Amino acid sequence: MRKILAVLMVTLAFTTFPVVAAPETITGTVSLSPALKGKVLPTDSVYILARATQGPRIPIAVFRKQVKDLPLEFELDDSMSMQPQRKISNFGHVVIAARISKSGGAVTRPGDYEGVSAPVKPGTKGLNIVIDTKILSSSNRAQSI
Numbered sequence: 001m002r003k004i005l006a007v008l009m010v011t012l013a014f015t016t017f018p019v020v021a022a023p024e025t026i027t028g029t030v031s032l033s034p035a036l037k038g039k040v041l042p043t044d045s046v047y048i049l050a051r052a053t054q055g056p057r058i059p060i061a062v063f064r065k066q067v068k069d070l071p072l073e074f075e076l077d078d079s080m081s082m083q084p085q086r087k088i089s090n091f092g093h094v095v096i097a098a099r100i101s102k103s104g105g106a107v108t109r110p111g112d113y114e115g116v117s118a119p120v121k122p123g124t125k126g127l128n129i130v131i132d133t134k135i136l137s138s139s140n141r142a143q144s145i
Contacts (some may be wrong), residue, residue, distance in 0.1 A: 030048055031071035061078070
């Protein structure tokens with residue numbers, strides 16, 4: 001019996017198991033509208049974030065890339081939470097936004113560009129977000145390009 005247990009333990013130690021995304025993971029692709037080519041620099045910052053559909057616009061989860069990385073596939077999950085008590089899995093629906101920051105800063109400013117999803121449930125896969133809207137004012141009024 002001990003030999004069988006030892007063989008099982010060694011077998012498990014050298015077995016690879018598939019990585020399964022957590023159920024709250026949201027995945028998709030972010031791309032740039034062809035109308036914006038030439039209006040943004042390859043080094044401009046791109047923020048991909050989840051935020052609540054209601055309440056404060058403070059991001060729940062976020063990560064940063066650059067325009068040169070577009071189009072890019074993304075994953076947002078609880079491990080990317082900005083605050084431990086605010087996780088994607090705590091919300092029934094969230095909005096996913098992709099924003100190009102001309103200043104490089106995280107705060108939305110007039111002149112930035114963004115694309116936003118409809119509200120989605122945590123666990124949604126295969127979103128397609130196109131950055132195609134210019135932010136006109138600090139109150140987030142926007143104009144499609």
